Amino acid sequence: xxxxxxxxxxxxxxxxxxxxxxxxxxxxxxxxxxxxxxxxxxxxxxxxxxxxxxxxxxxxxxxxxxxxxxxxxxxxxxxxxxxxxxxxxxxxxxxxxxxxxxxxxxxxxxxxxxxxxx
Amino acid sequence: xxxxxxxxxxxxxxxxxxxxxxxxxxxxxxxxxxxxxxxxxxxxxxxxxxxxxxxxxxxxxxxxxxxxxxxxxxxxxxxxxxxxxxxxxxxxxxxxxxxxxxxxxxxxxxx
Numbered sequence: 001x002x003x004x005x006x007x008x009x010x011x012x013x014x015x016x017x018x019x020x021x022x023x024x025x026x027x028x029x030x031x032x033x034x035x036x037x038x039x040x041x042x043x044x045x046x047x048x049x050x051x052x053x054x055x056x057x058x059x060x061x062x063x064x065x066x067x068x069x070x071x072x073x074x075x076x077x078x079x080x081x082x083x084x085x086x087x088x089x090x091x092x093x094x095x096x097x098x099x100x101x102x103x104x105x106x107x108x109x110x111x112x113x114x115x116x117x118x
Numbered sequence: 119x120x121x122x123x124x125x126x127x128x129x130x131x132x133x134x135x136x137x138x139x140x141x142x143x144x145x146x147x148x149x150x151x152x153x154x155x156x157x158x159x160x161x162x163x164x165x166x167x168x169x170x171x172x173x174x175x176x177x178x179x180x181x182x183x184x185x186x187x188x189x190x191x192x193x194x195x196x197x198x199x200x201x202x203x204x205x206x207x208x209x210x211x212x213x214x215x216x217x218x219x220x221x222x223x224x225x226x227x228x229x
Contacts, residue, residue: 033216035219041222042205042220042221042222043161043219044219045217048216056214091160104149104166106166107217108163109162111159112160
């Protein structure tokens with residue numbers, strides 16, 4: 001089974017620029033997550049999709065972050081404009097589980113995109 | 119909300135046993151996961167507990183006590199490749215049944 005694919009692997013931008021990350025989840029996985037992991041910390045949830053709908057975006061800084069999952073498969077996460085504190089690894093994860101079933105389905109993570117904002 | 123605590127760093131000797139503790143407070147507990155994360159890599163799933171007790175998987179075991187809000191990950195016969203961060207994560211059924219992570223415990227295995 002192919003894993004979660006993310007690109008790019010690394011990205012360096014200047015503050016106030018915009019950036020986009022792409023994620024292709026494991027085939028058949030209905031649920032997709034974006035996490036932000038700052039160096040030395042655990043992953044912090046940004047947004048959860050169930051198929052092509054947003055289930056939870058309560059922790060997404062919506063003034064600068066946006067995400068979409070068109071057609072319920074691939075997803076993109078965008079930051080516009082970027083700030084220095086956005087420097088982190090952005091992890092995409094997918095799971096079989098839905099909001100109301102298969103609650104023990106583990107999340108499968110991609111290798112992440114390491115973003116450096118200068 | 120969720121509050122998940124783990125030690126920041128631990129060091130153990132190759133061949134030994136190490137126990138990594140995790141305590142949590144959450145309004146809607148719906149399972150606890152342990153993940154392993156090597157530097158620069160993605161977290162990988164190790165274990166899952168939803169009922170009290172011990173789950174064993176080869177050299178790795180995980181224990182849960184829901185009444186105490188406590189879990190531990192036990193690693194036996196430590197190998198150098200076990201040097202990594204170990205993340206405790208709690209699923210909260212309040213709202214969207216999301217998975218929330220602790221800050222992770224960085225384990226260093228020394229010869």
